Amino acid sequence: MTINYNIALIGFGNVNRTLAEVIRTTGSTIARDLGFTLTVTAITDLRFGALVDAGGIDLDAVLALAPGETFVGLGGTAECDNETVIRTAPADIIAEATFTNPNNGQPALDHVRWALAAGRSVCTTNKGPAAFAARELRELARQNGVRFEYEGAVMSGTPVLRLAAGPLRGVGMRGFSGILNGTSNYILGRLEAGMGQAEAIREAQERGYAEANPTADIGGSDVRLKVMVLVEALFGVVLAPADIPLTGITGITPELVAAAAAQGTKWKLIGQAVRGEDGRVTASVAPQMLGSDHPLAGITGVTNALMFDTDFLGQVTISGPGAGRRETAYALLSDIIAIHDSRA
Amino acid sequence: MTINYNIALIGFGNVNRTLAEVIRTTGSTIARDLGFTLTVTAITDLRFGALVDAGGIDLDAVLALAPGETFVGLGGTAECDNETVIRTAPADIIAEATFTNPNNGQPALDHVRWALAAGRSVCTTNKGPAAFAARELRELARQNGVRFEYEGAVMSGTPVLRLAAGPLRGVGMRGFSGILNGTSNYILGRLEAGMGQAEAIREAQERGYAEANPTADIGGSDVRLKVMVLVEALFGVVLAPADIPLTGITGITPELVAAAAAQGTKWKLIGQAVRGEDGRVTASVAPQMLGSDHPLAGITGVTNALMFDTDFLGQVTISGPGAGRRETAYALLSDIIAIHDSRA
Numbered sequence: 001m002t003i004n005y006n007i008a009l010i011g012f013g014n015v016n017r018t019l020a021e022v023i024r025t026t027g028s029t030i031a032r033d034l035g036f037t038l039t040v041t042a043i044t045d046l047r048f049g050a051l052v053d054a055g056g057i058d059l060d061a062v063l064a065l066a067p068g069e070t071f072v073g074l075g076g077t078a079e080c081d082n083e084t085v086i087r088t089a090p091a092d093i094i095a096e097a098t099f100t101n102p103n104n105g106q107p108a109l110d111h112v113r114w115a116l117a118a119g120r121s122v123c124t125t126n127k128g129p130a131a132f133a134a135r136e137l138r139e140l141a142r143q144n145g146v147r148f149e150y151e152g153a154v155m156s157g158t159p160v161l162r163l164a165a166g167p168l169r170g171v172g173m174r175g176f177s178g179i180l181n182g183t184s185n186y187i188l189g190r191l192e193a194g195m196g197q198a199e200a201i202r203e204a205q206e207r208g209y210a211e212a213n214p215t216a217d218i219g220g221s222d223v224r225l226k227v228m229v230l231v232e233a234l235f236g237v238v239l240a241p242a243d244i245p246l247t248g249i250t251g252i253t254p255e256l257v258a259a260a261a262a263q264g265t266k267w268k269l270i271g272q273a274v275r276g277e278d279g280r281v282t283a284s285v286a287p288q289m290l291g292s293d294h295p296l297a298g299i300t301g302v303t304n305a306l307m308f309d310t311d312f313l314g315q316v317t318i319s320g321p322g323a324g325r326r327e328t329a330y331a332l333l334s335d336i337i338a339i340h341d342s343r344a
Numbered sequence: 345m346t347i348n349y350n351i352a353l354i355g356f357g358n359v360n361r362t363l364a365e366v367i368r369t370t371g372s373t374i375a376r377d378l379g380f381t382l383t384v385t386a387i388t389d390l391r392f393g394a395l396v397d398a399g400g401i402d403l404d405a406v407l408a409l410a411p412g413e414t415f416v417g418l419g420g421t422a423e424c425d426n427e428t429v430i431r432t433a434p435a436d437i438i439a440e441a442t443f444t445n446p447n448n449g450q451p452a453l454d455h456v457r458w459a460l461a462a463g464r465s466v467c468t469t470n471k472g473p474a475a476f477a478a479r480e481l482r483e484l485a486r487q488n489g490v491r492f493e494y495e496g497a498v499m500s501g502t503p504v505l506r507l508a509a510g511p512l513r514g515v516g517m518r519g520f521s522g523i524l525n526g527t528s529n530y531i532l533g534r535l536e537a538g539m540g541q542a543e544a545i546r547e548a549q550e551r552g553y554a555e556a557n558p559t560a561d562i563g564g565s566d567v568r569l570k571v572m573v574l575v576e577a578l579f580g581v582v583l584a585p586a587d588i589p590l591t592g593i594t595g596i597t598p599e600l601v602a603a604a605a606a607q608g609t610k611w612k613l614i615g616q617a618v619r620g621e622d623g624r625v626t627a628s629v630a631p632q633m634l635g636s637d638h639p640l641a642g643i644t645g646v647t648n649a650l651m652f653d654t655d656f657l658g659q660v661t662i663s664g665p666g667a668g669r670r671e672t673a674y675a676l677l678s679d680i681i682a683i684h685d686s687r688a
Contacts, residue, residue: 030514033514034514159512162511163511166510167506167507167510167511167678168678170377170378171674295663298636298639312501312670313501313664314671315664316502316662316665317662317663318661318662319639319660319662320657320658320659320660320661321657321658327657330656330657333514333656334513334514337514
C-alpha cells in the first residue's frame with residue numbers, strides 16, 4: 001500500500017523549490033523505496049503569491065515561472081496570506097522554509113504554531129522555531145496528534161538530532177562540540193592559506209557560501225541558535241541567547257592563524273555545551289585553537305561536524321554538509337520520513 | 345509502566361561481563377531513561393558452565409567468581425549446553441557474545457538460529473552470523489515475531505548500521521569507505537612515528553589493542569567480514585569472502601609510509617564498496633594512500649570511521665570507538681533498545 005501525503009510549501013525559495021524538484025523528478029523512487037507519495041497542494045511565497053490545488057499543483061509550471069511572474073497566471077493569487085493557507089489548505093504536512101528573525105524566530109514560529117494547531121505535521125529547516133520554542137511546539141504537536149520535525153535546523157541534511165535521539169539513545173550524553181557554520185569555517189581555511197579576512201569574505205560571497213551581510217555567520221549568532229536547538233534536543237534544557245557567551249571569528253587575524261599554525265593547531269569556530277553533574281548546561285560559542293589530533297581539527301571548507309562526548313562511547317563525531325540546496329531539501333525529506341514512520 | 349526483559353548471556357567473556365556490570369550498576373538509570381528493566385536469567389560460558397535462575401541471577405556473585413571457579417558453587421552446572429539454555433531458559437532476549445569462526449560464523453550462527461526459532465530476540469556483537477546469514481536470520485526473526493540486532497558487528501557501539509537504516513534512510517546510498525579495524529590503524533600510526541611493523545605489533549599487543557595472533561586484524565579478514573555485513577545492510581546484496589579482494593597491511597613498510605608522507609598522504613586500511621548503476625556491488629579491502637583532505641585521513645589510533653557516499657548529501661562520515669568493553673556493551677544495550685522500540 002502506498003500512502004499519499006499532501007504538502008504545503010510555505011516559502012518558495014531555494015529550499016522548497018528544491019524539494020519540489022525532488023518530488024517532481026524522483027517521486028517514483030521515493031514511492032518505491034519509502035512507501036509513500038508526495039503531492040504538493042499549496043505553495044505560498046512573498047514574491048509569487050499563493051497557489052492552492054487540492055488535486056496537486058503542476059510542479060513543472062511553478063518551477064518554470066520566470067523572475068517577476070506570480071502564481072496569478074496559474075490560477076493563484078498575487079497576495080500571500082500564509083495564515084489562511086496554513087490553516088485551511090488541503091495539506092497533511094507543512095514544509096516551512098521562510099525567513100526567521102534570529103531574535104524571536106518569527107514569522108516561522110507563528111507558521112509552525114498555526115500548522116500544528118490545525119492538525120498538520122510540520123517539517124522545517126528554520127532554526128528559529130526550534131531554538132525558541134521546541135518544547136512548546138512538540139507539546140502542541142502531541143496534543144494535535146501530529147509531528148514537529150526540524151532535522152535541518154542544525155547541519156542541514158546531515159542527521160544529528162535524529163542520530164542523538166535514535167541510534168545514540170541511552171549513550172549518556174555529556175556534552176558536544178561542533179563546527180556548525182560552514183561559512184566561517186571556509187573563511188578560517190582561507191586565512192590559513194594566507195588571505196586577509198575581507199578578501200576571504202568576498203571570496204566566500206562570490207562562491208555563494210556567504211550572504212551579502214555575513215554578520216550572522218562570522219559573528220557567531222547563527223551557531224548560537226544551533227547550540228540552543230542542540231541543548232534542548234540533547235539535554236531537555238532551554239537556554240536563551242543571553243545564556244550563551246558569544247565570540248565570532250572577526251577577531252581572528254592572519255597573524256593569529258599563523259601563530260596557531262606554528263604551534264601545530266588550527267582556529268575553529270566552536271559551538272559547545274557541557275552538562276554538569278547537577279544537570280545544568282553550560283554553553284558557549286567562540287573560536288578555539290584545536291590540536292591536530294582533535295576530531296574537529298581536520299574539518300575543512302564548508303563541511304560541518306558535531307562531536308558528541310558520551311559516557312559509553314567517549315567521543316563520537318559525525319561530519320557532512322551543513323548547507324546546499326539538495327542537502328537541505330533532504331533534511332525536509334528525512335523529516336517527512338520521520339512523520340511517515342510515526343503514523344505507521 | 346516499566347517493562348522487564350529477561351536476558352540470557354551466551355558467553356561470559358569481556359563483552360557480556362561488562363553488560364552484566366552495566367545492568368548491575370546502572371539498571372535504575374536505564375529504567376528511568378529508557379523505560380525498561382533488565383534481568384539476567386541465564387548465563388553460559390565454556391569456562392564457567394551454565395547458570396539459570398528465573399528469578400534473576402545474583403550479578404554480584406557471578407561477577408565475583410575467581411578464575412578457575414565455575415557456576416557450580418552458585419547452583420549451576422560445570423557443563424555448558426548452549427542449545428538447551430538458548431531454547432529453554434526463561435529469556436526474552438539472547439545476548440550472543442561467544443567465539444565466531446571467521447569462515448562460517450559458527451558456533452554463533454547456530455546460537456542465533458536456535459534463539460530466533462525459539463521466539464527470542466537476539467542481540468550480538470559477533471560479525472559471523474550477520475556476515476554469513478543476515479538475511480536468513482532477519483527472516484527467521486520476522487517469522488517468529490522477534491528481532492535480530494547486531495549493531496556491534498561493525499564499529500562496536502558507534503552506530504553505523506542503525507544510522508544508515510534510520511536517520512539516513514532515503515539518502516541514496518552509493519557506497520562507503522571505512523577504517524574498520526582499530527588494531528591495524530594503530531599499527532599504521534606507529535609506522536608513521538618511525539617504528540617497524542614487528543615492534544608496532546608488539547606494542548599494540550602490550551596495550552591490549554592486538555590479540556596474540558594478530559592475523560585477522562593486520563591481514564584484513566576482520567575488515568572483510570565487516571564489509572560483508574555493511575554491504576548486506578546498506579545494499580541488500582550478499583557477498584561471500586571470495587567476492588572481496590583482500591590485501592592487509594603486512595606489506596606496508598616504514599619506507600612506504602615515509603614515501604606516502606613525502607607526498608602529504610597517509611596509508612590507511614580501507615574497506616569499501618560501491619554500488620553501480622546496475623545495482624551490482626563491488627567491494628574490496630586494501631591499504632590506500634589518502635590525501636590530507638580525505639575525511640578518513642585524520643582518523644588516528646584505534647578509532648574507527650565510516651564514510652558514506654550518498655546521492656543527497658555527498659559524503660557523511662561518522663567516527664568513534666571500534667572496540668572496548670563498555671563501548672561494545674553499549675552496542676548490545678542499543679540493540680536491546682531497538683528490540684524494546686519494536687515492541688512498543
